[in-house]
Amino acid sequence: MNCRYFACETCRHYIDAGYRFAYWMLEDPNIVTLDHAVDVSAVMTASEYWRAEHGTEEHAQWLCRLLPKVRTFLNRHAHHEVVYRQEEYFYEDLDWLEEEDHSGRPELTLRWLVERMGITEWEQALTIVTAADRVDRPFWFEYGEPSDIEQAKIAFAKIIEDRKSN
Numbered sequence: 001m002n003c004r005y006f007a008c009e010t011c012r013h014y015i016d017a018g019y020r021f022a023y024w025m026l027e028d029p030n031i032v033t034l035d036h037a038v039d040v041s042a043v044m045t046a047s048e049y050w051r052a053e054h055g056t057e058e059h060a061q062w063l064c065r066l067l068p069k070v071r072t073f074l075n076r077h078a079h080h081e082v083v084y085r086q087e088e089y090f091y092e093d094l095d096w097l098e099e100e101d102h103s104g105r106p107e108l109t110l111r112w113l114v115e116r117m118g119i120t121e122w123e124q125a126l127t128i129v130t131a132a133d134r135v136d137r138p139f140w141f142e143y144g145e146p147s148d149i150e151q152a153k154i155a156f157a158k159i160i161e162d163r164k165s166n
């Protein structure tokens with residue numbers, strides 16, 4: 001598995017760390033360790049990783065576009081609990097938001113509904129999800145059992161509650 005992410009446990013936001021490139025530039029030289037807290041300053045000074053930020057010919061365009069966003073993400077969450085994760089971790093969880101969606105069509109995650117769309121009522125969230133194109137629907141709605149939808153409802157309520165107390 002090659003998908004790699006920086007995830008802020010404090011804000012429950014995450015961003016693509018750059019797929020195999022993150023593996024070779026950060027993980028292989030032990031600058032980061034999978035499922036461990038990230039030393040943000042160590043990543044910030046990993047020059048081989050950031051070299052692709054300036055769009056050299058050897059690096060893919062998606063990577064050149066991604067890295068400035070990763071930099072912004074790491075700066076924003078530098079004093080939070082940032083962990084280096086792989087993809088499977090997020091599939092299990094209802095409570096995460098990807099900061100930069102690749103497709104420009106964000107999946108309607110619970111946190112997206114609350115933080116980006118300002119939804120506060122569960123019925124309202126269900127209405128939006130039901131009306132959405134199938135590809136944009138969250139997995140708990142599109143493929144889930146009734147128990148998954150019930151879990152999503154609980155997670156949704158918790159996100160609302162957390163935001164009130166912050």
Ligand SMILES: [Zn+2]
Pocket residue numbers: 008009010011012076077080081
């Ligand atoms: Zn954060």
